[in-house]
Amino acid sequence: MPELPEVEAYGRRIKDGALHRTIETVTLGNDTKHVELPGPEDRARFEGHQFTEVRRHGKYLFAGSATGPWMALHMGMAGSVRVYDAEDGNPDYARLIVAFEGSRRMAFRDPRKFGWVKYVDTPETEIEARELGPDALDLDADGFANRLEGGRGAIKSALMDQSRLAGIGNLWADETLYQTGIHPATKIPELSRDDISGLHKASDRILRGVCDVDAHYRELPDAWLIHRREEGYACTRCDGSIARIKVGGRSSYFCPKHQVEAA
């Protein structure tokens, strides 16, 4: 689940339940052998501090404060954040647990172990080090077009390229292309200005829409692709049916009838 809107939802959980509470301990959870997590010294840096601020850049989440340490989190393919109380017990697949004074807890969960957590001085240094592009929701139409400029490859790969713009992954790239009527393998130079502007409008609308429902997919409009990412399902925009191809090595669901590749 962890693309921009899902990560935004995890950030909201922290804001709603874990801010302005003094951190007592940061401990490892279960089965952490293959998970990249802060060592004892870095974990200890958080003790006595509070998270007063949560920031998200693309798919990266940061919790910290103006004067204290920052915790950077990346969800990988299946990670999530949960805020709960000690008496509820730690959630499954909890890899890192932040214990605040009282009983409040925050866990980084990651069944597939592709995610990570680390100590960072500031979010900015981490964003810079990873060469992330601007957050997808911070781009206006011109900015969006500028970030795609110069690309010669498939539009879907560019939308998912975190150094061009940060936050869009496989799901919402497919959704954006579906709603714009553009084939995922279309080369960028073949797109018109209107195509690019349409992609910007769609991605903005989609990402905000998913944020608005806290990434609860069932609350999204019935006509969206998200509800029919299966080969053979009926398209909601024409009488085509959903197909799957590989673009940039990733499964891409689309409607071959209304998402036609330029000749």
Added chain:
DNA sequence: AGCGAGCCCTGTATGC
């Protein structure tokens, strides 16, 4: 530059 392949590790769904 951009692409595909391979890889990281594990849960879930499917087919036999």
Added chain:
DNA sequence: TGCATACAGGGCTCGC
């Protein structure tokens, strides 16, 4: 029920 296989929303590295 058990077992094998394919697949999953991310991202890194390598070689062409």
